[in-house]
Amino acid sequence: xxxxxxxxxxxxxxxxxxxxxxxxxxxxxxxxxxxxxxxxxxxxxxxxxxxxxxxxxxxxxxxxxxxxxxxxxxxxxxxxxxxxxxxxxxxxxxxxxxxxxxxxxxxxxxxxxx
Amino acid sequence: xxxxxxxxxxxxxxxxxxxxxxxxxxxxxxxxxxxxxxxxxxxxxxxxxxxxxxxxxxxxxxxxxxxxxxxxxxxxxxxxxxxxxxxxxxxxxxxxxxxxxxxxxxxxxxx
Numbered sequence: 001x002x003x004x005x006x007x008x009x010x011x012x013x014x015x016x017x018x019x020x021x022x023x024x025x026x027x028x029x030x031x032x033x034x035x036x037x038x039x040x041x042x043x044x045x046x047x048x049x050x051x052x053x054x055x056x057x058x059x060x061x062x063x064x065x066x067x068x069x070x071x072x073x074x075x076x077x078x079x080x081x082x083x084x085x086x087x088x089x090x091x092x093x094x095x096x097x098x099x100x101x102x103x104x105x106x107x108x109x110x111x112x113x114x
Numbered sequence: 115x116x117x118x119x120x121x122x123x124x125x126x127x128x129x130x131x132x133x134x135x136x137x138x139x140x141x142x143x144x145x146x147x148x149x150x151x152x153x154x155x156x157x158x159x160x161x162x163x164x165x166x167x168x169x170x171x172x173x174x175x176x177x178x179x180x181x182x183x184x185x186x187x188x189x190x191x192x193x194x195x196x197x198x199x200x201x202x203x204x205x206x207x208x209x210x211x212x213x214x215x216x217x218x219x220x221x222x223x224x225x
Contacts, residue, residue: 004157042203042215043158056212090157099211102148105157 004106006091012112015081021109023074023091029104031097032074034066035090037108043090049074050097081113126222133191135219137204142185146207149178149189152218153200161189161202191221199223 004025013019023032030051035043048056049068057066063085065077074091088110092103127133139147145166150158164171164178164187171178177190187204201220205213 040218042218045212045214048212056210092157097211099146099207099213102160102163103213105150105159107155107157 004091004093004104006089006106006109008109009107010110010112012114013078013081014114015083017081018077018079020078021076021089021091021111023076023106024072025093025104026072027093027095027104028071029093029095030071031094031099032068033092033094033103034074034076035092035105037088037090039087047076048097055097078111081111083113086111086113123217124220124222126224127194129196129223129225130193133189133194133198133221135189135191135202135221137187137189137216137219139185139187139204139206139216141206141208142182143209144206147178147180147187148205148207148213149176149187150203150205150215151198151200152203158203194221194223196223196225 007022011019032049034046036046037043045058046060047066052068052071063080067075088108090108091106094103095101148163149161151161152158162173162176162178164180169180175192179188191198199222201218203218204216207213
């Protein structure tokens with residue numbers, strides 16, 4: 001199984017809502033990532049988890065809160081978002097946290113903040 | 115057809131022609147590079163990779179060339195097919211062992 005799954009596929013939320021994005025992989029990968037992608041732009045790294053510990057936070061606002069409950073799951077908790085946070089949120093995983101191998105991406109969650 | 119990646123983000127080619135997508139990377143210390151294909155509504159998909167100790171690597175219908183002297187990477191797609199239409203990103207691994215993506219090039223294959 002070389003698949004990264006993400007739920008939900010689409011999410012519309014108001015600026016006062018709290019929601020969570022979920023990501024799952026069963027490849028035994030020890031690194032997991034969250035990226036944000038705006039239309040017609042490349043993915044931008046947000047967070048990196050290495051062996052279930054947060055290793056990189058790319059100066060992401062605190063209204064985004066990542067969580068890695070176990071080696072297969074990655075969540076992104078959302079609270080008090082702004083309309084400019086509307087984007088495609090991509091999860092990825094990799095065999096090696098040192099970046100020695102490619103990342104496998106999920107299909108993304110299309111988030112709209114109203 | 116050929117693009118210069120960061121400067122010409124779109125490329126149109128006739129079906130059956132070869133495509134060349136270019137990417138200029140920023141960090142001379144980057145040692146691992148990946149090309150990804152992203153189709154509409156999907157996440158990026160791995161195509162081919164190359165490490166800095168190589169100049170060329172070939173896959174099925176794709177070839178990646180690396181010129182470290184000028185910090186340039188290219189992806190060549192042979193006999194381009196309609197299914198190759200997508201946005202193509204190069205990604206470089208930096209000294210922090212994380213990957214950062216280039217601007218991307220949108221490839222359109224004309225039947």
